[in-house]
Amino acid sequence: MKSIHTAVRDQFSQHADYYAQSSAHAKGDTLDVILDFADPKGTEQTLDVATGTGFTAFALAPKVAHVVATDLTPEMVVKAAELAQEQAIKNVVFSVAAAESLPFTDASLDLVTCRLAPHHFQDVPAFLNEVYRVLRTDGLFCLTDSVSPESEELITWQNRVETLRDNSHVYGYPPSQWDTMITDVGFSLEKTAHVRNAQMSFLWWVRPHQNPPEVVQEIRNAFAQLSPDEARDHYTVKPAGDDFYFSWPMYAVKARRR
Ligand SMILES: C[S@@+](CC[C@H](N)C(=O)[O-])C[C@H]1O[C@@H](n2cnc3c(N)ncnc32)[C@H](O)[C@@H]1O
Incomplete structure (x- = not known):
């Protein structure tokens, strides 16, 4: 079986241009x-961490002294560096690195961010330990990621659907598990928030150019098997002819290193 890191690189190396243009x-x-x-x-x-094509790093750059932006996929890092040059952003540097093994000395950073990526990580506790190690005392960790609802059935449903569509998906934890994992490492939780990504067209999201028709149909069937309350309350499903629109639940955390 392919390692998760290989699956991530295989998946994201093909999508650097797409990500760079994704509103x-x-x-x-x-x-x-x-x-x-x-x-x-x-x-x-x-x-x-896991900067992709750099959107979070670029938004932070004018507001902080310096940003190091890392990602596992070299093609994403190359694209992000090109964009930084085009936009004349001078205080960001890029490096290829796994979230589970950060190439920084202990207590060397004030702020670590990570957005829309840990559901691809091979080992989230190892990532959190690394973030804790590289932050100075009182340093901040700010995270957002897609999460599963607090229901065993929907945790299984959502992770099955995500993995069918993209084999580099590893696991979308529910918010309560994020809170436990983050505090277990030693952080104090200062704030949390439930947010959403934009409504997505199913027919766009499911990548019909990449996934075979039977897989697309299997994922469509899985959405059809949700109860009307689950579809509406957790995934904001709205029919639109042959298509439908939906969104994933997202969770945000502000945690301080003690
Ligand atoms: C959706 S993109 C990230 C989006 C980006 N953070 C942003 O704000 O636009 C997910 C990224 O996670 C990276 N990634 C996945 N697993 C990783 C890991 N274990 N270590 C580092 N980066 C990883 C992928 O290469 C990909 O670029």
């Missing part, structure tokens, strides 16, 4: 909440 990733509540929780003072030595 769903360029802005939205999950970015605003990170900026709000980080509340930068202008002096922060910052790390953005």
Whole structure:
């Protein structure tokens, strides 16, 4: 079986241009909440983990002293560096690194951010331990990611659907498990928030050019098997002819290193 890191690189190496142009990733509540929780003072030595094509790093750059933006996929890092050059952003540097093994010395950073990525991580507790290690005492960790609802049935449903569509999906935890994992490492939780990504067209999201028709149908059937309350309350499902629109629940955390 492919390792998760290989699956992630295989998946994201094909999508650097797509991500760079994706308005769903360029802005939205999950970015605003990170900026709000980080509340930068202008002096922060910052790390953005799993930066993709750099949206979070670029939004932080004018508000902090310096950003190192890391990602597992070299093609994403190359694209992000090109965009930084085009936009004349001078205080961001890029590096290829796994979230589970951060190439920084202990207590060397003031702020670590990570947006829309840990559901692809091979080992989230190892990532959280690394974030704790590289932050100085009182340093801040700000996270947003897609989460499962607090229901065993829907945790199984959502992770099955996500993995069918993208084999680099590992696990979407529910918010309560995030809180436990983050506090177990030693952080104190200062704020949390429930947010959403933009409504997505199923027919766009399901990547029909990449996934075979039987897989697309299996995922469509899985949505059809949700109860009307689950579809509405957890996934904001709205029919639109042959298509439908939906969104994933997202969770945001502001945690301080003690
Ligand atoms: C949806 S994109 C990230 C979006 C980005 N953080 C933003 O704000 O636009 C997910 C990224 O996570 C990266 N990734 C997945 N697993 C990783 C890991 N274990 N370590 C580092 N990066 C990882 C992928 O290469 C991909 O670029």
